Amino acid sequence: MTAPSPRHPKIEVDVTADLARALLAEQHPDLAHLRLHGRTFGWDNLTWRLGDHLALRFPVREMSALLVEHEQRWLPVLAPRLPVPVPVPVRDGAPGLGYPWVWSVVPWLGGEVVAATEPSTRTTWAAELAGALASLHVPAPADAPVSLHRGVAPATRDDVVSGRLTADLPHADALRTAWRAGVAAPPWRGPALWVHGDPHPGNLVTADGHLTGLLDFGDLCSGDPASDLATAWMTFDTAGRAAFVARTQAARAWDDATWVRARAWAAAMVPVLLAHPEEYPLMAAVGRHAADELALD
Structure with a gap:
């Protein structure tokens, strides 16, 4: 982990490429060879693109960790009724290696x-x-x-x-x-x-x-x-x-x-x-x- 970016004042915990790849290697080793690129920050989460078709979604604030848990629990239930693609988690990630919260592997929705x-x-x-x-x-x-x-x-x-x-x-x-x-x-x-x-x-x-x-x-x-x-x-x-x-x-x-x-x-x-x-x-x-x-x- 590194200190939060000064351009993103809401972020409490950053996730570097090294940490993201280490978490993948530990918890989802079959995905660890895919290229990490295109990191973007939001108010509650940061996203790493993983290869061409996936992304990693990490909470960056303690208060947003529960929100990712909601997505993991409910998006698989709701997605079949929606007429537009939504990022249903394909893998769940757990805290580890100093990163304190749950995280997700999700499909990358192009556009x-x-x-x-x-x-x-x-x-x-x-x-x-x-x-x-x-x-x-x-x-x-x-x-x-x-x-x-x-x-x-x-x-x-x-x-x-x-x-x-x-x-x-x-x-x-x-x-x-x-x-x-x-x-x-x-x-x-x-x-x-x-x-x-x-x-x-x-x-x-x-x-x-x-x-x-x-x-x-x-x-x-x-x-x-x-x-x-x-x-x-x-x-x-x-x-x-x-x-x-x-x-x-x-x-x-x-x-x-x-x-x-x-x-x-x-x-x-x-x-x-x-x-x-x-x-x-x-x-x-x-x-x-x-x-x-x-x-x-």
Whole structure:
């Protein structure tokens, strides 16, 4: 292990190529000969590509280790019902050699990360994302994960989110208005549904005008689907959002209050996405886009 990269302030534990290969050699020796390349950092995990078709997914914070366990437990259950590829773990990794948490070997889902694309190009697959989320948004079992941050009523997060919606944010008044409307809206009264938790453009990949991957189920939980529907503002422009909403309504016919809460969650994500613009420039661009769309819509 090495010290965390100064450009990724959330990372508590780094995983070098030497450590990743040693863990493979110890736990999955038949994969240890494959080339390690293309290391990327996220807020909760880092990823090493392994050969051409696999990747290694390592938690980089103590709080994110449980999220990988959720993926290992539930993605094999959920993947067969989803119409888009998802990174179902093909091998589970255990703590070892000084690395403290579980980790996964997952398939590499090819395509371009949506956060790096122009929003005007995304309308072609907006209905595909809507269909994928509609397929996911079904009643979850009693032992499904729950979250304090996703799938909950906006009112439960009001103190935290209101404190983040400061005057220096782009379109601050529009963000506050959207959030207050969500807090005041009727809460979700239906059964607890499966919720992806984070379907923003950094967790979507596309190729040739189609959605080719829905990534990072670390925030998978059960509850109100509105927090997932916030992607309508984070991901799309006006045309794409119309296509996304139309396909969603055809599949699930959510009430107006659900969309009000969804819009509130999009506003709540803006300060989070803008928090580290130098370290995570693509996420900052997503935050600025969401603020612009909320101000327009």
